[in-house]
Amino acid sequence: MPTKTEPAPSAESAPAVCPDTAHASARRMWQYVFAAFCLVVAAVLHLRETIAFPAVQQAGVIGYLLAAPLVAACAWALDRPKRGARARRTLIVFHLVFLPLQFLFSFGNFEPLAGMVLSTVLLVLMKPRFPQLKRRTRKVWLMLHIGISVSWLGLSLAMTVMAVAGLTADSHAVRHGAYELMHLFDLTVVIPSMALAVISGVVLGLGTPWGVVKHWWVLLKLVIALSLPAFAAFVESKWIRDLLKLTEEPSADPGGTGLALVICLAVYTLLLWTAVFLSVFKPGGRTRWGRRKADRARADRADARTPQTPVTVADVRQVADGVITLQLRRTGGGDLPSWQPGAHIDLVLPSGTVRQYSLYGDCDDPAVHRIAVLREPGGRGGSAEVHTLRPGARLTARGPRNNFPLADAPAHLFIAGGIGITPFLPMIRRLDAEGADWRLLYRGRTRRAMAFADDLVRRYPNRVVVEASDTHPRPDLAGLLRGTSPGVAVYCCGPQSMLDAVMQAMRTACPHGRLHVERFAAGHRSGAGPDLPFEAELRRSGVVVQVPADRSLLSAIRDATPALDASCEDGVCGSCATRVLGGTPDHRDDVLQPHERDRQDVIYPCVSRAHGTRIALDL
Numbered sequence: 001m002p003t004k005t006e007p008a009p010s011a012e013s014a015p016a017v018c019p020d021t022a023h024a025s026a027r028r029m030w031q032y033v034f035a036a037f038c039l040v041v042a043a044v045l046h047l048r049e050t051i052a053f054p055a056v057q058q059a060g061v062i063g064y065l066l067a068a069p070l071v072a073a074c075a076w077a078l079d080r081p082k083r084g085a086r087a088r089r090t091l092i093v094f095h096l097v098f099l100p101l102q103f104l105f106s107f108g109n110f111e112p113l114a115g116m117v118l119s120t121v122l123l124v125l126m127k128p129r130f131p132q133l134k135r136r137t138r139k140v141w142l143m144l145h146i147g148i149s150v151s152w153l154g155l156s157l158a159m160t161v162m163a164v165a166g167l168t169a170d171s172h173a174v175r176h177g178a179y180e181l182m183h184l185f186d187l188t189v190v191i192p193s194m195a196l197a198v199i200s201g202v203v204l205g206l207g208t209p210w211g212v213v214k215h216w217w218v219l220l221k222l223v224i225a226l227s228l229p230a231f232a233a234f235v236e237s238k239w240i241r242d243l244l245k246l247t248e249e250p251s252a253d254p255g256g257t258g259l260a261l262v263i264c265l266a267v268y269t270l271l272l273w274t275a276v277f278l279s280v281f282k283p284g285g286r287t288r289w290g291r292r293k294a295d296r297a298r299a300d301r302a303d304a305r306t307p308q309t310p311v312t313v314a315d316v317r318q319v320a321d322g323v324i325t326l327q328l329r330r331t332g333g334g335d336l337p338s339w340q341p342g343a344h345i346d347l348v349l350p351s352g353t354v355r356q357y358s359l360y361g362d363c364d365d366p367a368v369h370r371i372a373v374l375r376e377p378g379g380r381g382g383s384a385e386v387h388t389l390r391p392g393a394r395l396t397a398r399g400p401r402n403n404f405p406l407a408d409a410p411a412h413l414f415i416a417g418g419i420g421i422t423p424f425l426p427m428i429r430r431l432d433a434e435g436a437d438w439r440l441l442y443r444g445r446t447r448r449a450m451a452f453a454d455d456l457v458r459r460y461p462n463r464v465v466v467e468a469s470d471t472h473p474r475p476d477l478a479g480l481l482r483g484t485s486p487g488v489a490v491y492c493c494g495p496q497s498m499l500d501a502v503m504q505a506m507r508t509a510c511p512h513g514r515l516h517v518e519r520f521a522a523g524h525r526s527g528a529g530p531d532l533p534f535e536a537e538l539r540r541s542g543v544v545v546q547v548p549a550d551r552s553l554l555s556a557i558r559d560a561t562p563a564l565d566a567s568c569e570d571g572v573c574g575s576c577a578t579r580v581l582g583g584t585p586d587h588r589d590d591v592l593q594p595h596e597r598d599r600q601d602v603i604y605p606c607v608s609r610a611h612g613t614r615i616a617l618d619l
Contacts, residue, residue, distance in 0.1 A: 026125065027075075027078055027122075027125050027126065028075045028076075028078050028079065030118075030121065030122055030125060031071050031072070031074065031075030031078070031091065031122060032071075032072060032075050033118070034071050034115075034118050034119070034122060035067075035068045035069070035071040035072040035075065036068075037114075037115060037118060038064040038065070038067045038068035038071065038115070039064070039065075039068045041060070041064045041111045041112065041115060042060075042061050042064035042065045042068070044111055045057055045060045045061045045064070045105075045109060045111070046061045048109075051108070053107050053108045053187075056104060056105060056107050056108065056109075057108070057109070059104070059105065060105035060109065060112065063098075063101055063102075063105060064105075064115075067094070067098060070090075070094060071091070071094070073087075074087040074088075074090050074091045074094070075087075075091075078091075088126055091122070091126055092123065092126050092128045095119040095120075095122055095123040095126075096123065096128075098115075098119055099116055099119050099120065099123075100195050100198065100199055102115045102116045102119065103116060103195060103198075103229065104191070104195065106233055107191070107233050107237065108233075113230075130206040130207055131207070132207055132208065132209075133203075133204075133207035133208060137207075138204070138207065138208060141200055141203055141204050141207070142204060144196075144200050145197065145200035145201055145203075145204055148193055148196045148197045148200060149197045149201075149272075149275070149276075151193050152190075152193045152194060152197050152272065153269070153272045153273070153276070155185060155189060155190050155193060156265060156268045156269045156272055157269055158185070159182055159185060159186075159190070159265050159268075160262065160265040160266055160268075160269055162178045162179075162181055162182050162185075163178070163182065163258070163261045163262045163265050164262055165178040166178035166179050166182070166243065166247070166254055166258060166261075167254050167258040167259060167261075167262055172247070172250040175247050175254070176244075176247040176248065179240060179243045179244040179247055180244060182240050182244075183240050183241065183244050186232075186236075186237055186240055190232070191229075191232075194225075194228065194229040194232070195229070197225060198225045198226065198229070201221065201222065201225060202222075205218055205222070211290060213287055213289045213290065214286060214287060214289065214290030215282065215284065215285070215286055215287065215290055216283065216284025216285060216286070216287055217278040217279070217281075217282045217283055217284055218278075219287055220274075220275075220278055220284070221275045221278050221279065224271050224272070224274065224275050225275070228268055228271060228272075231264075232268075235264065236261065236264055236265070236268075239257055239260065239261045239264070240261065242257055243257055243258060243261065284542070285541055285542025285543065286540075286541045286542065290541075307337050307398070307399070308396055308397070308398050309330060309336060309337060309396070309397045309398075310330070310331040310332070310394065310395075310396055310397075311328040311329060311330060311331060311336070311369070311394070311395050311396065311397045312328070312329055312330075312331045312392065312393070312394050312395075313326055313327070313328060313389050313390065313391050313392065313393040313394075313395065314327045314328065314329045314368070314391060315327035315391060316389060316390060316391060319372065319451045319452065320448065320449050320450060320451040320452075320453075321446070321448045321449040322374055322375045322449060323372055323373070323374050323375070323419065323449070323451040324372070324373055324375075324386070324387060325360075325370060325371065325372045325373075325451075326370070326371050326372075326373065326386070326389065327368055327369075327370055328368065328369040328370070328371070328395070328397060329367060329368055329369075330367075331394055335366035335367060336366055336367065336368070336369050336397075337399070337400060338363070338366060339359055339363060339369075339399075339400040339402070340363060340402055340405060340406070341363060341405070341406045341423070341426035341427040341429075341430055342358075342402050342403075342404035342405045342406055342423050342426075342427065342518075343358070343359050343399070343400035343401060343402040343404075344356050344357060344358045344359060344399065344400060344401060344402075344403075344404075344423070344573075345357060345359060345369065345371070345397045345398060345399040345400050345401075346397070346398035346399055346401075346573065346575070347371070347386075347395055347396075347397055347398075348395060348396040348397070348398065349382065349385050349386065349395060350385070350393065350395070351385055353381065353382050353385060354398075354568075355382040355383070355386070356568060356572065356573050357371040357372070357373060357422075358371065358372075358404075358422040358423035358518075359371060359400060359423075359426070360372055360422045360423070360425040360426060361426070362426070362429075363426055363430070369397065369400075371422070372419060372422045372451055372452075373386045373387065373419075374418065374419040374451075375387045401573065401574055401575065403518070403573075403574040403591045404423055404491075404493075404516065404518045406427045406430065406431075407489045407514070407516060409487055409488060409489035409514070410437065410485060410486070410487045410488070411436075411437040411438065411439075411484060411485045411487070411488045411489070412427070412431060412436065412437070412438040412439070412488065412489050412490075412491065413438070413439050413440075413441075413480070413481070413484055413488055413489070413490045413491070413513075414427070414428065414438065414439065414440040414441070414442075414491045414492075415440075415441045415443075415477075415490070415491065415492040415493075415494070415498070415502055416440065416441070416442045416443070416492075416493055416494055417443050417444070417493070417494020417495050417498040418443075418444050418445065418449070418450070418494060418495065419451065420492075420493035420494035420495075420498075420518070421442055421450075421451065421452055421456075421493075422451075422493075423493055423518060424440065424491065424493065425452060427491070428440065428456075428460070432460065432463075437485070438463060439463055439464075439465075440456065440460070440463060440464045440465065441465050441467070441475060441480065442456065442464065442465065442466045442467070443467050443468075443469060443475070443494070443498070444466075444467075444468055444469065445468065445469055445470065446468050446469075446470050447466070447468040447471070449468075450466065450468065453466045477501055477502060477505040477509070478505045478508070478509040479509075481502075481505050481506060481509040481510035481513070482509040482510065484510060484512070484513055486512045486513075487512065487513065487514075488510070488512070488513040488514075489513065489514055489516060490502070490506065490510060490513050490514065490515045490516065491516045491517075491518075492515065492516070492517050492518075493517065493518040493519075496519070499517055499519065502515065502517075503515065503517070503594065506594075514593075514595055515593065515594050515595070516593050517590075517593065517594070519572060519590045530549075531549045531550070531609065532549055532609075533546065533547060533548050533549050534547050534609065534610045534612065534613050534614060534615065535547065535613060535614045535615070536553060536556060536557060536610070536614075536615050536616075536617055537582070537614065537615070537616040537617065538557070538560060538561060538617055538619040539581050539616055539617065539618060539619070540618065540619055541560065541561065541619065543560045543561075545557060545559060545560050547609070547610075552605065552606060552607065553603070553605035553606075553608065553609060553610070554569065554576060554605040554606040557605055557617075557619065561619050564576060564578070564605075564619070568606070569606040570606065570607065571588060571589035571590050571591065571604055571606055571607035571608070572589075572590050572591065573591075574589075574591040574604065576604055576605055576606050577591075577602055577603075577604055578602065578603050578604070578605055578617050578618065578619060579601060579602060579617065579618035580600060580601055580602060580603050580615065580616070580617060580618075581616040581617060581618050582614075582615065582616030583610055583611070583612060583614055583615030583616055584600055584610065584611040584612060584615070585599075585600060585602070585603040585608055585609075585610060585611070585615065586608055586609045586610055586611050587599070587603070587604075587608050588607045588608045588609065589604035589606075589607050589608055591604055592604075603615070603617070605617075
């Protein structure tokens, strides 16, 4: 069933890229840079005369001195076959642990902030994969994160109250005591709670579907969680120390510094309440990075639904004038994807052109797929290219997909035109094996051009009528349909003129049956009205795209979701099927059968549109 499609690159032509090989030198170089950086920072911290936090300073010196040889040794082992994987894992764990430690080392120092940036870059270069937390482990981490975050919020409220007391108290003891308590809280409780809240939040983000930058609410929480400690380390803590020293004098007034501290802590409290709001209401949908990740996952699911298989042409035979059959086997051996009667595959030709062809072989033979191709001199070149293929040619097959399945019915009538006989061959074989009631009318231009005709007549002489238009007049379709039994399933595949004639005859001659059609190419687009603009809401991502009157729904969706699977883009192959969650689709495709045109749960966005001004999709 050849249909229109955009050229697609062959899977075999894609260059093989090994990220580990391509980036190994850069990884090693940056790790050596970080090791040298650790030695420099250790020396700077050790030689610094003005020390705000002696214990932190000493811990930083020791930490960087230990980090330097560890990082250098792992960098050396990265390109060693037996040690590379272990060295990579060690570096990933090291940088994850060393990031929060450097945050602590940064109290009173600026150099560890640069180290945090370097560790982050190196961690990204190592491309870590974080396993999803198990249910019980996730609950434990969630409990820790909630408890620590609530404590952080409580501490912020308490510090704000103490800052107000220090600013407004008339008593020197109260004023100075408030700043002493704040300094004690800052060193012993606030700093550890900040670090633990950030660490537990990052663990939850990496170990759950929330992610760290996949959703706006998580990203904003992360920005708040990181900005508050950074500002506190260089501003709020300094103000507290200055006020503590200033208020040693009984007559000293906190002044502007005391007021600034109150405002700062009030803003802290407001931002922490904002983080609580974000956690509860989760506003904003996915970020750009989250949408990319979702698109990749959706593309992977699409690939899983529509497998791509490298195949080799094992045999080519001419079976009628202008018709050849191809026998396809998996390249390298092995089974091909299973299929049922009515299925087709997308064949990626050497030029990159993609065409759809019905499978006609034995469904129970997993080793081979068979297709029949009519050469169309006035076509778009796909069939001509197929006719040049020889045994040994390598292609890519997508699918199979089945938009034309064999229905369960008391009787079946098949009406085939030319190469439209192809999808009916496995249907007939199955029905005959089951002893079912079926009939076939097979029409073609000439008997010599009718593939499989002689074999069908020989096998099923009492059920098959083969007529060539150069020797037989047009059949009485109304009489043929009128004589069918109640509940008959009428299948038609052939040129547009035959489909139109059968559909017209079905309305009056066979209201007791159900029609199933498959087209060679797109039929007449029959929307319920003119092309009007509308909105498409992509529920999963929270994005609303505008669809102008002169643009397809698929094109508009791809602006936000580039990975939406599509092949023919002409409403025939069915690869772009999308679930509808709200609104009414205006079906203009050739996939849905006539009795399915009122469905509201699916849309084929390459050609279909929406009734009304809005439609909601599961994207």
